[in-house]
Amino acid sequence: MPLLSVVLPTFNSGDFVVETLHSLLAQSFTDFELLIMDDASSDGTWERLAAFDDPRIRRHRNAFNVGLPTNMNIAMAMAKGKYLARVDHDDCALPTRFEKQVDFLEKNPSVTVVGSQLEHFHDQAGITGLPPDDAMIKARMVEGANYLANQSTLGRLDFYRAHALQFDPNLYVVDDLGFWMDCMLHGASFANLPEPLTRYRIHENMTSRTLRLDRLYASKDRIYRRFLPLLFPRLRGHECEHLLTLYRRPQDMPQTLAHMVGLHHAARSALSEIDTRWGQSASGCQQSILNLLNGARQGFEALGILRPEHATVLDLIFQSR
Incomplete structure (x- = not known):
């Protein structure tokens, strides 16, 4: 053998x-x-x-x-x-x-x-x-x-x-x-x-x-709809649905300031408790969420949806966790 x-x-x-x-x-x-x-x-x-x-x-x-x-x-x-x-x-x-x-x-x-x-x-x-x-x-x-x-x-x-x-x-x-x-x-x-x-x-x-983005997004939804609530136990259903959009390109997200506010509320909820029973780094999980969130913010800024005064408000939402 x-x-x-x-x-x-x-x-x-x-x-x-x-x-x-x-x-x-x-x-x-x-x-x-x-x-x-x-x-x-x-x-x-x-x-x-x-x-x-x-x-x-x-x-x-x-x-x-x-x-x-x-x-x-x-x-x-x-x-x-x-x-x-x-x-x-x-x-x-x-x-x-x-x-x-x-x-x-x-x-x-x-x-x-x-x-x-x-x-x-x-x-x-x-x-x-x-x-x-x-x-x-x-x-x-x-x-x-x-x-x-x-x-x-x-x-x-x-x-x-x-x-x-x-x-x-x-x-x-x-x-x-x-x-x-x-x-x-x-x-x-x-x-x-x-x-x-x-x-x-x-x-x-x-x-x-040569990706089919619609199929890719559906597959990521299937994975993370199961995975995120396990790692972030305080994440509620509607908050998880918000976070799923972070796995899309910014131009494929709902392009509203209200959605970006919802993303920050959801991220704050997720990071309020991290379950590390599977051996993952808590700080590493936090950084992964922040990287996704920052990528979305930069994309919204490039699209002209997010202005400097909006960014200040979003920072206050997230820092209040």
Whole structure:
């Protein structure tokens, strides 16, 4: 039995997937199976992958397109390893990625999932600054950004199976956020290694540049309508509905001063009590809410809805908590 199962979900991956696959087969750590999960590609992806001959490769092709969350769930059911790693079809793993992440989990049995920083390449360059520790990773989930890089993660498969954890096919794009939140609520502990171990390709056809915003907003509503009241127990129903709009672009919020006042009242209520039973940082949760709120304020200022005298009133509302 392999120690590690590596999942490579593919769909119309073009030429990028060949480079991805080469990076996986060149890993310094070799005790793994590679599950290539093709979601009914129609651009020759399956044929490109068929040219690779390596005993570690297991290929699966869906008869019809089922979507990424369901494709991942199929892979998790097929996996035979102790650990499960995820790689996106347009990214590349640096040569020591699996070696360093497996070694980390072997030496840190209390940690459930370990990620790493990302090195951007292709259209952009740079390295992410994701938090290393569990408490801040969980707090950043409140903001929905800069917590874990999904394509860099390696976790304990027995934990996922023990809690029947799966990716939600009703979530568009943010199925990974929903999955990690479910892991958190079942007692998972997270970490990010400080160095980049995955190269993240920035290109014009990547999912984040071709989003359906209506579907994305509906998915975020589904996640945070459940998540926010758990972390902020004094948050009332109508206040939660106000805060859900923080996960939209300012131009897609109700563009009234009254809505901004309601947001400040709701944020004040939320931060009056923070439940940290899942190990998240209280100050980090507070900062996540403030970052969302400040982003909305800046957007309203840019749209000409919020003037300096309004900002003073809003500050007084929030500071009175």
